[in-house]
Amino acid sequence: MRFLLNISTHPGDVAIAGEHWGDAVSLLEQTGFDGYEIYPVGDYDYDIIPERIIGGIHLRFFVMIRQIWNNDRQALVDMFGSEENVRCYYGGSDRDAIIDCYRRQLDLACRFDVPYVVFHPVHYELDYVFNWQPPWNWRETIDLSAEIISEVVRQTSYKGWILFENLWWPGNFRLDSVREIERLLSGVSYPRCGLVLDTGHVFNKNQSLKTEAEAISFLLDEVDRLGEYRDLVRAVHLCRSLSGDYVRASRTIDNPFAGASTFWDRFGVAARHVRQIDRHEAFEHPSIAALFDRIEPETVVFEFSFASREEWLGKIERQKRALGEHFGRRRPEGRR
Template identity: 35%
Template structure:
């Protein structure tokens, strides 16, 4: 089992490591980490994010995309002021423009030599993130995601495993075995698996109040996948117990939200906090993943290190 951390090459994350490969190497060594799951927000600089550290690449993610894919101009008009905003978001006004952005991202991922690439299977409009009144159901999102992915698979190197990540919005939530199977069996790539995000799965059950309940829920959900449990190759490991916030927020709805309000709201739901309970060991023992990605939202190197240490101690793998 390899222990990784998530990191992007966005400016704030570059600042975090002082734009320095030495700083990053020391951080990985001090925290007993094998390497990175990297998100490419700009051109890859192998002098900083060295190829020997990059095991996975998290592909770009558009939370709201299905209206664009379907060419639903009326729906798009409710979320964008004009065509310029649509072009800025999707790279143009046509499917092929958006697919080209994905192809470039996949090619860049391939250049790193990463073993796997992560793709979110999910869709939600900005307002739906607050009221949870979704226009599309899981099946509609999954079928459209298959269209997108099968338009892109020729760009994915044969050696690279495509790992599908669950969210709590409509799409692949992992709570439906048949839809999970539809995705895994419907993508025309030789290596397709699952990147299980524990916090995202916990967000599908707002009744959870403790880490122990969360671990039990995750294991029960994975058991229900039957043979498809074996397709889980990696885990984004973090916990989220935001059910009370979700219930309160749905009682105080507005008609419009700023981007800042939306981001703050989503991060209140998706806490990305470290596990502290040894119960999390049961999850790792049951799934036996190849990759465990300690996935947090870090504010400093010290904050990042403290969260990793806490979770490693819960796993029983830290010497600290």
């Protein structure tokens, strides 16, 4: 297995990585990791990033994607408040903005010669982030996602793996059933498809989980239910998220967007809410090592939130201790 850390080109992450990414290289050497899975943000000069340290790319997560993919201009204006906001969020006002964004990022994947990219088969809207009751089902979302990816890869030189990551909201790709996997893969016109298992997102589905040991037991049961489809898990986003108490409390709020008068105000409320759900903490209980007795991913990403190098290092070391000897495993070079 390769072990990666997550990082983005957001100014906060870049400040921790250091100018010219020298500190990022030093962090890999200090912690024993093989590289980074990067989330490209904004108009960034990727020439300053050493190519050898990038091991995967997480494609842009638009969250709200159905209306723009369908070129439904009125629905977009109703959602965002203005066409200017639509263009600001997507980089354009129609589906070509989505296609162009993903193709540029696949070009970046070619440039860094990464073996995989990550895509969320998800559509969600602000009106449902608190109540979890969207008026669509997982089949609609999966079909939409398959259509998007199939169009994006129709003209690209990228030949690596496209890995689909589970999320927690109902009406989306949650890995509740192997039928989700079958429907997604049957709809995507691309030969090299697999899965990213996000452990925190699995936990977020179940608000009754109280302890880390209980959550890991739930995770292992969920993985076992995948049966032979476990072999499709080529990467793991390894992190802990125990937020059931918060989710239950948030569902009792009568008007969660009170005082949020603009789209960006509402978006800010939703973003803070999501960060409270998906906490990206480190595992500490050693039973998490049993996950890698069930699956053999090529890549494990320690996917954490962090506001400082010290916080990041603390999470890295705690999770390494939890994995024990499993952290030292390395896959043979040359297999992609």
